[in-house]
Amino acid sequence: MSRSDSVSARTAHNPKDPMPCWPLIGRERELEVFARVKTNRRGWGFVVSGPAGVGKSRLAEECLARAVRGGFQGRRATAxxxxxAVPLGAIAHLLPAGVDLSDPIAGFAAVAAGLGGPDRRRCVVLVDDLHLLDTTSVMLLRQLMDAGLIRLIATxxxxxxxxxxxxxxxxxxxxxxxxxxxxDQGQVETVLHAALGGPVGPNTVRLLHDVSGGNALYLRELVHGAMAAEALASDGQAWHLAPGSQLPGTTRLTGLIGAxxxxxxxxxxxxLELLALCGPLPLAEAQAAASRQALTDLEHAGLILSNQDGRRTSVMLAHPLYGEVIRASLPDLHRQSILLDQARRVEAYGARRRGDTLCIATWRLAATNTADPAVLIQAAGTARNAHDYPQVITLxxxxxxxxxxxxxxxxxxxxxxxxxxWKQADFALTQAEELAADEQEKLAVALARTANLAxxxxxxTQALAVNGTALSQACSPVDRHVLQANEGFLRIAAGQPARGLALLENLETEPSHMxxxxxxxxxALAKPTALALTGHTQQAIAWAERAHTIHQQLDDHTLVPHPAIQHIPLVLALTESGRLAEARTTAENAYARLTDSSLIxxxxxxxxxxxxxxxAGHPASARRWYAEAATVARTINHAKALRPALAGLAACAALLGNLDAAQTALDEQATTPIAPSFLPTGEEHLGQAWLLAARGNLTKARAVLAEAARTARSTGHLTSEALLLTDIARLGGAQETASRLTDLAKACDSAFIQARAHLTIALTKNDPVRLLHAADELQNIGADLLAAEAATTAATAWHRTGQSRRATTATRQAAQATTHCQTARTPLLTAPAAAAPLTPREHEIALLAATKAASKDIAETLKLSARTVENHLQHAYTKLGVTTRRELTTALKGQPAPPL
Structure with missing residues (x-):
């Protein structure tokens, strides 16, 4: 046997894979199945099936490597x-030299001896692309399997x-x-994180998933192509695709898809060319380029997909990369002919379907750089309703x-x-103002200008000045009401929630006129934001939900951002009300719905x-989202979102122990223009405070937070003030914040603020009972880190008073909460003194008692007195923090056996 024919336990290199360093992730279930299969002593086979590029060979290679580590001798063949075309051609290198299979008995014996090797180890053969194997090879493998001489892994x-x-x-x-x-998208994120060695921005994950279709091979080639083109890079916080960058892939990927x-x-x-340029298309239009039978054959080959929606059938390419490869191969004149022919075909049908005008304008513009102006304008309106703002601009x-x-x-x-x-927008709106023919057009332009400035x-003050000028010129009571409501929006955007709410007090529960x-x-975007900031979380939730519903219903009739933007105040309100898991799910679903052009x-x-x-106390996840926000904000030079994103990045990095990254984020924040925004006032100092705390300067950290809390209080940002005061308490200042937090809990309807107040009071009294109650309350809310800190502090307090059993119970509760905190490091998470370990005898007796054995039976088994057993058992109860035998099983899980 040559060295190239065997597989060592140290490598599972796939010769078809030029980048074997990519991790095998997301296939845990399949590997568990294989682990069970290979325990069959009488023989087994393991076949992995799936579409091209999905990772069959990579999984098979891993299975082969695990079999080798388990004592098998590994061989490999690729059909x-x-x-x-040649009998035994694919497996000839596995057969002993000179073997004569014309004599079945002698030949089979020689093959069996050769495969077994001198040490007669069990043999496992991996055959890639088994479906291409010749019949003679298949029959020989079948005989060897039936004889128990080989095990088979195949794709x-x-x-x-x-x-x-x-x-x-x-x-x-x-x-x-x-x-x-x-x-799926979650698996793509996991794979990318492992392959790139760090977190990957959510939008980058989504784009790579969508373009690759979740195909492992395509994903890998897209990543390598993007890195080679410097379109994919890390900013020190997470990996992101450069804004507007294409995914070039690699020559190998293009060749695979082309083949x-x-x-x-x-x-x-x-x-295929028509679908690449103009698809998806109705079946009738696709049949203009191919017969129904040809389309059926393409569908069977996995090149196109059909979709049935009611009575309408549409056809599209089966993978987005197919279109990229086809478009890149088309000569310019041929591409123009296809686009123009399709535009004429749809025009001949009367362009009756919704979106036909947009398609015609897009195709003609792509083909000739011009189109009928009326069609372009109508198409731009359609693109606006789809929130495709780049297309609106192009048209x-x-x-x-x-x-x-x-x-x-x-x-x-x-x-x-x-x-x-922003500047181009203001110029276009200034032109619109000059062209405005009546009061209504002037009002619409003024509203658009104030939004752009906001x-x-x-x-x-610039936006308020524009609004004030329009208000002074408005004659209609309806127009004045509109501008007053708009000022309310602007005041809240300027960090004045109470003043803005006063202006929006008479805002109808739904629009009375288009x-x-x-x-x-x-x-309706600003009002629930202000309600949440001022502690009226239930009203805020109701308003935000109503606004989102109405926004969806009116979406086709109005020039406004995507309806998902109404979920921003809903997420804020849900968070402040203490419904953290619901807030997170709502936000993630809304983010997934936002188009690539909905950048704000x-x-x-x-x-x-x-x-x-x-x-929630999940700094690694928070850091990933803050990095995403910073990337988008930099793309559009949006300082109002960039500053809080950088503050959040710094705070998260500090909690995770990456102080250099925290300082880098703060340095960038210091050079970013200060501008009031929707984000709660004062929280922009969280990064500075937590970096100081991470460096051990708790006094200065508390001072920074105290000044931020005073600012929040002066501007009416009550929920933000509560957050900042809680952090002061966590850093050793509970005595100075407990009273104000108690007042805030009474003034606001926030369960989260109430839980923070209870935690702070418990910290002031160093009362472990109250601390554990606060831990339970915070855990129910979903604030895992605060819950872990409360339970850890309770454990420390009980250790100091010698109550080991209670201390152990609290330590266990703290450990459970800490598992969700993603390696966060805070002063309150300092572990209490470890409970005394079980002695070997206590451990043995506890294990027996956990099986519900009676003390007298344990005594008889161990040749001890029943009293001695009971004494040892009581000591174990105290050390483990339990009181009954029923609790022993759980308490002993994860307990290392004591040294003998």
Missing amino acids: SAAAA IRSDAVPSEAVQTLARGDAVHHVELAAF HLATAGPSARPV LDAVPEPRHTAQTRLLLGEALSQMGR WSNADL RNVRTWLRG ARAWMAVFLGRTQWL
Whole structure:
């Protein structure tokens, strides 16, 4: 046997994989199945099936390596169409030299001896692409398996049609099958984190998952291609794709996909090209390029997919990368012909379907850089309703200057604003103001300008000045009401929640007229935010839920951001009310719905997701979301979101022990313009305070937090004040904050603030009973780190008074909460003195008692007196913090056996 034929226990290198360092993650279930299968002493086979690139070979290689580590002798063979033309071609290298299989008995004996090797170890053979193996090889493997001389690991393509011999081999009684599916988004995140050595931004994970389709091979090649093109890089906090970057993949990836597409044959190429440029398409339009039978064949080959929606069937490419490869291969003139032909075809149908006008304009613009201005303007409105703001800008930029109106400039200005292009937006809106023909158009432009200024880095006084000018010129009571509500939005955005609420006091529970719907939605975004900031969390939740529902219903009729933006105040309100898990789920679902062009909403949703995870005591998860927010905010130069994101990054890094990263975030925050924003006032100092605490300067950390809390109080940000006061208590200042926190708990309807107040009072009294009650309360809320700190402090207090049993119980509760805290380090998490370990005799007696053995039976077994057994058992109870035998089983889990 040559060295290339064997597999050592140290490596499972796949010759088809140029990057064997990528981790095998997300296949735990399949490996567990294999672990059970290989214990069968009478023989076994293990077949992995799935589509190309899903990771079959990688899993098979890992199984082979584990078998080798378990004492098997490993061999490998790769079947191919070329090798199948020669009997035994794929496995010839596994057979002894000179073996003559024309004599079945002697030949089989020689093969058996050769495979066994001199030490007669059990042999396992891995066959990649078993479906391509020739019949003679299959029959020999079957005989060797039946004789118990080999075990088989094999891979089969799920879209292949194996020969009858292969099917017989793979269907054997001792052969076990696993079907590999593509990675879901969570698995992609896990794989990327392990491969890149650090967290990956949520949007980057989503993009890589969507483009790769969860295919492991495609994912790997996309990552390597993006890194080679410097489109994927780490900012020290997380890995992100550069904004607007393409995913170039690699030459190998293009070749693999091209080879798969080539299997369709030249007659199917036209429909694949049409779908790549214009798809998805209705079945009737796809049949203009190919027959129904051809489409059926393409579907069977896994190149296209069909989707039934009511009575309508649509057709699309089976994988997004297929379109990328096809488009890259098309000559310009041929591409133009396909686009123009499809545009004419849809125009001939009358362009009746929703979205047809957008498609026609897009195709003609892509083909000739021009289109009918009326079609472009209509298409821009459709793109606006789909929140595709880059497409709105592209379409309107192609409209000739004389054809622009106040409405088109307004549409362009709002799209530019949503993309964070603030100065260009203001210029377009200024043009819209000049073109405005009546009071209503002027009002609409004024509202759009104030929104752009509010979201930009400009001082809010500019937005208030624009609104004030419009208010002084308004004659209609309805218009004045609209502008007053808009001022309420601006005041809250400027960090004045109480003043803003006063202006929004008469905001209707739903818009009374379509004329003021945009302002109502803006007010309905600000009002629950202010309610949550001032401690009225239940009202805030009700308002935010109502606003989101109405926003969804009106989405096709109004120039406003994505409806998911209404979930930002809902997440804030849920968090402050003490419903942290619900807040996190709501935010994650909303973030997934936001389009790539909803950059403002994405930045703020990521900020509040980070904040929710921070308050839950999950600093690693919070850091990932804050890094995502910072990346988006930098993309659009949005200092109002960038500052809180950087503060959160610094705080999280400090808690995780990465002080250099924390300092880097603070340095960037110091150079970022200060601008009032929706984020609770005072919290921008959390990063500085927790970095000081991590460096041991608790006195200065408390001083920073105290000043921040005074600022929050002066501006009416009560929930923020409560958060800051709680952190002062956690850093040794409970005595100075307990009274104010108690007052805040009475003034607000927040269960979270009440729990914080209870924790702070317990800390002032160093009362372990109260501390454990607070720990339970915080655990129910989902504040894992605060719960762990409370329980740890209780354990310390009981240790100091010599109550070991209670101390152990509290320590166990603290440990349970700490498992969710992602290695956070805080002063209160200093572990109490360890409980005295069990002696060997106590451990032995406790184990026997856990099986419900009676003391007299234990005494008889161990040759002890019953009294001695009871004494040892009571000592064990005290050390483990339990009182009954029923609790022993749980308490002994994870307890190391004491040295003898």
